[in-house]
Amino acid sequence: MEIATKLHHIEQKIETSARKFGRSPNSIQLLAVSKTKPASMVQHAYDAGQRHFGENYLQDALEKIEALPLEGIVWHFIGAIQSNKTRTISEKFDWVHGIERLKIARRLGEQRPAERGPLNLCIQLNSSGEESKSGISFEALPELAMQISQLPGVRLRGLMTLPAPAKELDQQRLPFRRLHQAMAQLNQQGLSLDTLSMGMSGDLEAAIAEGATLVRIGTDIFGARQ
Numbered sequence: 606m607e608i609a610t611k612l613h614h615i616e617q618k619i620e621t622s623a624r625k626f627g628r629s630p631n632s633i634q635l636l637a638v639s640k641t642k643p644a645s646m647v648q649h650a651y652d653a654g655q656r657h658f659g660e661n662y663l664q665d666a667l668e669k670i671e672a673l674p675l676e677g678i679v680w681h682f683i684g685a686i687q688s689n690k691t692r693t694i695s696e697k698f699d700w701v702h703g704i705e706r707l708k709i710a711r712r713l714g715e716q717r718p719a720e721r722g723p724l725n726l727c728i729q730l731n732s733s734g735e736e737s738k739s740g741i742s743f744e745a746l747p748e749l750a751m752q753i754s755q756l757p758g759v760r761l762r763g764l765m766t767l768p769a770p771a772k773e774l775d776q777q778r779l780p781f782r783r784l785h786q787a788m789a790q791l792n793q794q795g796l797s798l799d800t801l802s803m804g805m806s807g808d809l810e811a812a813i814a815e816g817a818t819l820v821r822i823g824t825d826i827f828g829a830r831q
């Protein structure tokens with residue numbers, strides 16, 4: 606199946622899920638996760654109207670960013686961040702989703718070129734306990750969020766999670782609900798976060814049910830990865 610067709614299917618799935626849970630489809634942004642896939646596939650998706658792309662591996666991403674200087678394209682870094690790579694990430698991307706440490710957020714802000722405006726950040730939460738190695742605990746969130754929200758050069762936009770896989774919709778919804786509640790609490794404490802980065806090919810509907818504003822879809826757009 607062509608990428609344009611698969612994109613269209615995902616957009617329809619987002620729309621159907623949004624309506625089912627009483628939400629506006631326009632409140633949900635589709636992030637096409639193109640990690641490990643060639644620039645030509647990103648170009649096809651762009652030609653079909655897709656603008657937001659997610660990448661995990663810096664070198665792989667940089668080649669595509671260089672090869673595709675396309676009008677209005679928005680690059681999101683969604684992988685693990687090494688502290689010696691913050692400068693490149695801060696210069697080349699528009700969003701970073703996997704923030705777990707103040708030090709990394711501070712460096713990204715310090716290294717952000719002023720003319721590009723603040724870098725958008727999401728804090729990654731561990732919503733699956735010991736089954737997951739990445740993300741901070743919900744207990745540690747308020748302090749980190751308050752500290753990051755004071756930093757220059759970055760703008761804290763919201764929360765991100767990548768839960769352990771679960772089969773049933775009800776089970777899938779639990780971690781996403783916690784993320785939504787955590788964002789609401791931070792906003793009550795004076796922050797103005799607007800992004801819940803949650804939901805992938807296997808748990809899209811559950812994430813939309815719980816308020817996702819940005820869904821990260823790879824396999825269902827670009828096919829399985831090696």
Ligand SMILES: *Cc1c(COP(=O)(O)O)cnc(C)c1O
Pocket residue numbers: 638640661683684767805806807821822823824825
């Ligand atoms: C790979 C990846 C995705 C996309 O996952 P699919 O199951 O292929 O849709 C989303 N988010 C993150 C953080 C990823 O690493």
